[in-house]
Amino acid sequence: NAGVTQTPKFRVLKTGQSMTLLCAQDMNHEYMYWYRQDPGMGLRLIHYSVGEGTTAKGEVPDGYNVSRLKKQNFLLGLESAAPSQTSVYFCASSYMGSGETQYFGPGTRLLVL
Amino acid sequence: RKEVEQDPGPFNVPEGATVAFNCTYSNSASQSFFWYRQDCRKEPKLLMSVYSSGNEDGRFTAQLNRASQYISLLIRDSKLSDSATYLCVVNIWGGSQGNLIFGKGTKLSVKP
Numbered sequence: 001n002a003g004v005t006q007t008p009k010f011r012v013l014k015t016g017q018s019m020t021l022l023c024a025q026d027m028n029h030e031y032m033y034w035y036r037q038d039p040g041m042g043l044r045l046i047h048y049s050v051g052e053g054t055t056a057k058g059e060v061p062d063g064y065n066v067s068r069l070k071k072q073n074f075l076l077g078l079e080s081a082a083p084s085q086t087s088v089y090f091c092a093s094s095y096m097g098s099g100e101t102q103y104f105g106p107g108t109r110l111l112v113l
Numbered sequence: 114r115k116e117v118e119q120d121p122g123p124f125n126v127p128e129g130a131t132v133a134f135n136c137t138y139s140n141s142a143s144q145s146f147f148w149y150r151q152d153c154r155k156e157p158k159l160l161m162s163v164y165s166s167g168n169e170d171g172r173f174t175a176q177l178n179r180a181s182q183y184i185s186l187l188i189r190d191s192k193l194s195d196s197a198t199y200l201c202v203v204n205i206w207g208g209s210q211g212n213l214i215f216g217k218g219t220k221l222s223v224k225p
Contacts, residue, residue, distance in 0.1 A: 042218070044215075
């Protein structure tokens with residue numbers, strides 16, 4: 001039982017490049033989330049999903065897209081990376097939504113030059 | 114006013130000390146409250162949920178004051194392994210489903 005895993009662990013991009021971050025969970029959770037964490041800031045929600053085939057915007061969605069084609073996977077895409085997207089990205093999942101414990105992946109460190 | 118506010122610290126305490134963290138939240142509709150722990154360069158992990166009546170888990174005690182919109186975490190007999198950042202987390206029912214609002218965290222450093 002791996003919990004929540006994220007791929008890759010670390011990536012360096014040049015401005016304008018694209019990439020996809022993969023999150024996978026093996027706990028059969030309905031809800032999945034993408035956060036970013038920046039120095040001096042709390043975790044901020046980018047996008048989330050309440051079930052397979054559904055996605056919704058969080059607090060800071062601009063510049064990101066997501067897809068949830070399979071229940072266990074939640075993908076975060078950057079179509080044209082910008083230096084402002086340099087951050088640590090955490091994926092999380094929960095059995096249901098409000099009030100439920102969220103389980104986090106180990107994070108992806110992204111540097112955009 | 115920020116939605117969830119915490120003293121950033123750092124709190125530097127000796128082993129065995131008792132330390133308390135405070136957190137205030139702005140939305141009176143908030144219904145669920147948590148403390149998460151985040152070690153350096155690691156992911157956040159749930160430490161404990163916070164219930165209206167207050168709750169205790171070993172050396173850790175969490176309290177909630179809805180009238181003052183205030184949450185606290187008390188750590189007794191601090192251990193070196195308690196060194197981490199403690200995140201106050203609030204959920205608002207009726208808002209974006211599953212949306213947790215995270216404080217910026219309070220850093221604790223326990224010294225020998």
